[in-house]
Structure formats: C-alpha cells, structure tokens
Amino acid sequence: MAATGIVEDKNNNNWVVQSTEWYLAAYSAEGVPNSNHLKLRTVPLSLSYDSIPDDHFALETLFISVDPFLRTKLTGTLDGLYVQQYQLNQVITAFAVGRVIRSKDSKYKDGDLVLVPTAPVAEYSIIPSSRILRKIDAASGISLPDYLSSLGVPGFAAWVGIVVLGDPKPGSNVFISAASGAVGMNAGQLAKIRGCRVIGSTGSDDKVKLIKEEFGYDDGFNYNKESDFDVALSKYFPNGIDVYLDNVGGKMLEAVLNHVNKHARIPLCGMISQYNKVWTEREGVRNLLNMVGKEVRMEGFMLASYWHRFGDFAKDMEGYIKDGKVNSKNKINIGIESFLDSLASLFTSSNIGKVVVQVKA
Numbered sequence: 001m002a003a004t005g006i007v008e009d010k011n012n013n014n015w016v017v018q019s020t021e022w023y024l025a026a027y028s029a030e031g032v033p034n035s036n037h038l039k040l041r042t043v044p045l046s047l048s049y050d051s052i053p054d055d056h057f058a059l060e061t062l063f064i065s066v067d068p069f070l071r072t073k074l075t076g077t078l079d080g081l082y083v084q085q086y087q088l089n090q091v092i093t094a095f096a097v098g099r100v101i102r103s104k105d106s107k108y109k110d111g112d113l114v115l116v117p118t119a120p121v122a123e124y125s126i127i128p129s130s131r132i133l134r135k136i137d138a139a140s141g142i143s144l145p146d147y148l149s150s151l152g153v154p155g156f157a158a159w160v161g162i163v164v165l166g167d168p169k170p171g172s173n174v175f176i177s178a179a180s181g182a183v184g185m186n187a188g189q190l191a192k193i194r195g196c197r198v199i200g201s202t203g204s205d206d207k208v209k210l211i212k213e214e215f216g217y218d219d220g221f222n223y224n225k226e227s228d229f230d231v232a233l234s235k236y237f238p239n240g241i242d243v244y245l246d247n248v249g250g251k252m253l254e255a256v257l258n259h260v261n262k263h264a265r266i267p268l269c270g271m272i273s274q275y276n277k278v279w280t281e282r283e284g285v286r287n288l289l290n291m292v293g294k295e296v297r298m299e300g301f302m303l304a305s306y307w308h309r310f311g312d313f314a315k316d317m318e319g320y321i322k323d324g325k326v327n328s329k330n331k332i333n334i335g336i337e338s339f340l341d342s343l344a345s346l347f348t349s350s351n352i353g354k355v356v357v358q359v360k361a
Contacts, residue, residue, distance in 0.1 A: 015047035021122030027076030065095035154182035170195030178247035203349035229255035329353030
C-alpha cells in the first residue's frame with residue numbers, strides 16, 4: 001500500500017509523489033528571513049525501488065525541528081560560526097523525525113521511525129541511510145515531537161552546556177538566559193537534577209511563571225522589565241554566579257561577567273540577540289578583564305564536535321523523561337507551509353518552548 005499522498009502506478013510498480021519542499025531562493029545577510037529568501041515549491045519524486053540507490057531509503061517526513069541555528073545557514077557567509085551554508089536553489093535541511101516507506105538498506109525496514117539530523121525540509125525525500133542518527137522505538141512512551149525537543153538539538157545542546165562544559169556541583173548558582181526557550185527549559189531541569197540553585201531570564205512575566213512552575217527553576221526575572229541587568233543580577237545572585245549558560249549574548253553576557261565567581265564557567269550555546277545583525281552592528285563586551293582576575297572559562301561549542309556523546313546524552317535524557325524529571329513544552333505548527341513563519345517566531349518574544357512543524361500525522 002502506498003504512503004499517504006503517493007500515487008502508485010501498478011503497471012510498472014512505480015510510486016510517484018508530488019512533494020512540497022522549502023528551498024533557498026536568496027541569502028539573508030541580516031534581519032528575519034522572509035518569503036524572498038525561503039520559498040515553497042512542489043516537485044515530482046519517483047519512489048520506485050529501482051530509483052533508490054543502494055544504502056538509501058525513501059523518507060516520509062512526520063515532524064521538522066525549527067531551531068535558531070538554522071538562521072546562521074542563511075547568511076551566505078561564514079559569519080563567525082563557520083557553519084556550512086545552504087546552497088541557492090537547493091532544498092534546505094533540518095532535524096526531523098520520519099517514517100521509512102521504502103528501503104534499500106537491510107538495517108531498516110518499511111515503517112521504521114527514524115531521527116535524521118539533516119533531512120530535507122520536504123514532505124518526501126530519498127536520502128542515504130548513513131544520515132540516520134537513531135531508530136525510534138514507537139513503544140517507548142515518548143512522543144515523537146520530544147525526539148526533536150528534549151531528545152533533539154535543544155536537549156543535546158542543554159546537556160553539552162550544563163553536564164559536559166558547565167559541570168556544576170550541588171549547591172552551585174546557575175544562571176540561564178532564554179530560560180523558557182527550547183534549550184533553556186531543558187538546561188534548567190538538568191541543572192536542578194544536579195542539585196543546583198537555578199535562576200532564568202525570560203521575556204515576560206508569564207514565562208517567569210512557566211519556568212518556575214513547569215521546569216523547576218528556583219526563580220527568574222523578566223528582562224524586558226529590568227532597566228539595569230547589573231542591578232538585577234545583584235539581586236538574584238548575591239553570592240555570585242558559578243555557571244552561566246549563555247543563549248543570548250550582548251548586554252546580558254556583559255552584565256554576567258560582573259557577577260561571576262572564581263573559576264566560573266560560561267558555556268556559549270548561542271547568541272540569538274545577535275543573529276540577525278551584521279557583525280559591525282553586534283554588541284561588544286567591555287569587561288572581559290573580569291575573566292582574568294576570576295580565572296573564568298568561557299567556551300563556545302558546536303554540537304558537531306560532540307556527536308560522539310549523543311548516545312550518552314540519549315540514555316541520560318530518556319531516563320529523566322520516563323522518571324518525570326524532565327518535561328518539555330512544544331509548540332506544534334501544522335503543515336509544511338508553516339515552516340517559514342515558525343522560523344520567524346523564534347526571534348520574537350512570543351515564542352515559548354520548542355517549535356516543531358508537523359508535516360504528516
């Protein structure tokens with residue numbers, strides 16, 4: 001039986017689908033990408049067995065992860081992060097959960113659910129099986145969107161930042177910016193599991209309430225209500241900051257450096273406040289001298305350097321989810337057509353939790 005949306009030609013055993021996909025029409029050097037940069041098109045795709053190369057499979061996309069780092073692949077320059085750029089007129093890629101619908105790799109069979117880090121942002125595609133990060137156990141009790149949230153890029157980034165690089169000890173004072181976002185919600189819970197006092201900054205009073213009630217933060221503050229971050233951090237960290245997971249950069253990072261304890265660690269996960277600016281307009285940090293006197297370690301990281309730890313992360317996080325120690329909040333937008341608006345929503349204060357596009361049921 002053909003998958004949903006596929007026309008089966010019984011005369012020549014050929015499956016043909018009209019697949020909708022997002023492609024890069026023009027680079028976006030600054031600002032929020034729009035329909036001038038990313039466009040939709042529909043292309044015919046043959047899924048006949050003979051058209052699939054060996055060690056490849058046909059994928060039906062179910063859920064697509066929408067993450068801030070995708071913005072950095074749309075600038076047309078390396079721009080400080082040195083990430084590989086999307087190519088013009090080519091379909092873009094993202095983390096996705098999909099269903100194998102025809103396989104030419106004996107390790108995977110039709111119907112298998114898989115997690116793919118670089119899946120085309122398309123309804124259907126043919127990709128090499130080497131791209132599969134893991135097979136998903138449908139009976140695990142974990143929702144498929146959570147494989148793109150707590151068990152996906154955001155959860156992995158939080159785990160690397162907190163567990164591997166931050167490594168806070170019980171009783172440590174931990175600060176997390178963008179605390180109600182996809183990375184922040186996981187990072188706060190991981191720090192609490194390690195017995196830390198955890199404070200977060202968010203963009204609204206409702207989000208402060210959320211991180212305290214749903215993600216276990218000890219406290220938090222609305223950065224839009226704070227006229228002086230230095231004063232705010234003095235209030236919430238009278239004994240200083242031991243670990244700061246930075247997701248925003250800019251003025252918040254600068255203020256944190258006035259409150260770090262000796263040997264503090266600052267994993268740099270992302271700087272979303274700076275992504276939509278060209279480098280000459282980005283905010284600098286004036287008080288780096290504090291790092292010298294306090295012997296602070298500030299370290300940027302890219303997940304590509306830690307894929308060898310993904311198995312450790314997945315084992316930890318699956319246990320936490322099943323034990324009820326980690327919860328997630330997912331914003332699920334329906335239809336592949338919603339991808340561009342979903343991406344744009346990441347750069348507004350309205351966004352809460354993990355944004356996922358549901359392509360197929």
